[in-house]
Amino acid sequence: MTAFVLVGEAFTGGWLWDGVAERLRKAGAQAYQVTSDGDPEAGLGTHAEELVALLDRIADPETVLVGHGYGIHPVLAAADRRPERVARVVYLAAGLPSDGDPALLLVRDETVRERLGRDTTPLPPPRGEEWANWGSLDGLSADDLARLDRLAVPQPARTLTEPLRLGDGLDRVPASAVMCTADGPDVDVVEMLVRTGPPRFRKLVGPGYAFLELPAGHWPMLSHPAELADVLVRAAAGEGRRISLGEERPSDEKREFLLDTAEYPYERSGRLDVYPPDGEGRRPAVLFVHGGPVDADRAPTPRDTPLYRGYARYLAGLGAVGATVDHRLHALTDYARAAGDIAQALETLRAHPRVDPDRIALWIFSGGGLLAADWLAAPPPWLRCLALSYPVLGTPPGWETVERRFRPAAAVAGAGALPVVLVRAGREHPAFATTVEEFLTAAVKHGADVEIVDVPDGRHGFEALDRTDASREAVVRAVRAVLDRVTGAE
Structure with a gap:
């Protein structure tokens, strides 16, 4: 019995x-x-x-x-x-x-x-x-x-x-x-x-x-x-669905970046890696912010994976400064700590001798998308663009423990003229896609400047999962959109 x-x-x-x-x-x-x-x-x-x-x-x-x-x-x-x-x-x-x-x-x-x-x-x-x-x-x-x-x-x-x-x-x-x-x-x-x-x-x-x-x-x-x-x-009785990963599962920890990049060296300062381009003088900079939560013991850490190194090196090849950061978003209750890590990384990046401190872009991925709320609510004048790739922009079911401060759909009311570039995966997880639609509805309501780069057949993390010409074209288009805004005239 x-x-x-x-x-x-x-x-x-x-x-x-x-x-x-x-x-x-x-x-x-x-x-x-x-x-x-x-x-x-x-x-x-x-x-x-x-x-x-x-x-x-x-x-x-x-x-x-x-x-x-x-x-x-x-x-x-x-x-x-x-x-x-x-x-x-x-x-x-x-x-x-x-x-x-x-x-x-x-x-x-x-x-x-x-x-x-x-x-x-x-x-x-x-x-x-x-x-x-x-x-x-x-x-x-x-x-x-x-x-x-x-x-x-x-x-x-x-x-x-x-x-x-x-x-x-x-x-x-x-x-x-x-x-x-x-x-x-x-x-x-x-x-x-x-x-x-x-x-x-x-x-x-x-x-x-x-x-x-x-x-x-x-x-x-x-x-x-x-x-x-x-x-x-x-x-x-043991009934129910089982989860299997399969041996062929692609991973951004193993697969090289989908675009060819030169081997630009980086400079490490605490949680921040900076990839300066060739030449002299101060240049616009883009800080790439990984998603999460990620395990505290993850190896390699996000900034050492081909995905984020690839983006930073690609930017350096185009004459801008690429930068990556390892922030401490290890649980849904860690967003405030991660936000502090990003703020510190931006301060360090703006002080770098190769960076124009008044021409900065922030590019956030996946579950890190909730971290965009602070920058949307009160964007500083030096932040010239906010980019978001397959982001989480609200609280999906089960994410209610995230502090209310991190709600981009509410924060977008304060975005003003800050340009937003949103890379949207057509085959996104439904729970995440719903948060993006809520954000876009709020963005329209408040007149926010949002450019959408669609990857119709792309999945969450399409750079590693869907290495197609369409994925490559989307990355190139998104990078160009960000650089146009961060290097544009006053």
């Missing part, structure tokens, strides 16, 4: 699972609805110990731990300590925390993150529409919201701030993820993150992880109890 241990989101208890548990039991399974210790001093470790004690009491051979939202943290900790007693872990509308991560990193409400940084008293539960700060309310009725309001309890602060501690036990436990597509990414987006994101996502490849989708918001146990019960039974 399969036993499901059901652990819910912050502020909730076993009551959250009533409708699902009833259906699981009718299907012949056991269902344990967990209400964790609400002691004000309880921490994540306290909740994990409670689950370990429960696992030690369950006699059923097939025990499946289900973690919803915050609940995935104590679930992972318990499974790591008792891998021999857990048949499978199920992530339900949950993030992918690693060893050392506090649950606070995945809290979407910025005000909550700020509060817990200065206040260790229990966090009062949301009320009414405030629940949307913890996840989509899609499908919830007024009665469902009233029930959340009535039964929710304060969440001990240390359960959200105490780091998750994992050994190697969890590596022996299969996992499934139920992707609630009205609340977060679908499986296609997860596959994209596996292919292009930090290396830690690579663990999702292969038979050990299975993915299922449910067209629901963050609270499917309330809005879709029957469907969720069915999906959990399927997850317990």
Whole structure:
């Protein structure tokens, strides 16, 4: 017999699972609805110990731990300590925390993150529409919201701030993820993150992880109890889609730049590499900003990959200064730190003896696109152009933890006469493409100067993935558009 241990989101208890548990039991399974210790001093470790004690009491051979939202943290900790007693872990509308991560990193409400940084008293539960700060309310009725309001309890602060501690036990436990597509990414987006994101996502490849989708918001146990019960039974049976990379996967870490470039030497200063052109005198400069998040231990770092070196050398060959920067965007909560790294790199670049400090362009790629917000909101006079290649320009589902400051669609109202060159991939990931369309709508509304360079058959990262004449022509056109603006007359 399969036993499901059901652990819910912050502020909730076993009551959250009533409708699902009833259906699981009718299907012949056991269902344990967990209400964790609400002691004000309880921490994540306290909740994990409670689950370990429960696992030690369950006699059923097939025990499946289900973690919803915050609940995935104590679930992972318990499974790591008792891998021999857990048949499978199920992530339900949950993030992918690693060893050392506090649950606070995945809290979407910025005000909550700020509060817990200065206040260790229990966090009062949301009320009414405030629940949307913890996840989509899609499908919830007024009665469902009233029930959340009535039964929710304060969440001990240390359960959200105490780091998750994992050994190697969890590596022996299969996992499934139920992707609630009205609340977060679908499986296609997860596959994209596996292919292009930090290396830690690579663990999702292969038979050990299975993915299922449910067209629901963050609270499917309330809005879709029957469907969720069915999906959990399927997850317990190991059903679902697996992700495979394939041996032929192109990579900007391995493939040479798609345009021929000379081997211009570079000068390294901290996080900044500068590629001066031949000749003398001060020249316009373009700083290339990589996307992310990228793993902190990634090797080579972005500035040492053929993609960014290629762009910088190509600019140097055209008589401008090319520059690259390694910024510290290692997680969705790192945008402010990365923005500081870029500001410092620009200051250093403008002070370089070969750079005209009044003729600078900033060229941002992929997930770094959110970093454009600062420069759109208040562009300095020396910033002559902002270029964006297959950018993320809003918060796709699951990116809600990014600070509100980094919203280019809102910031474009302040762009004024700043020219923007937008390189758009026709086969972009849908979640990213939506953010670009939102940005363009706002740009039209505010009269922003945007030139679009389309790559109709190009994918996200087309320079490495789609090495076609159309891709080469798009790069050449985009470079020329940027140089025309950064070298143009006053």
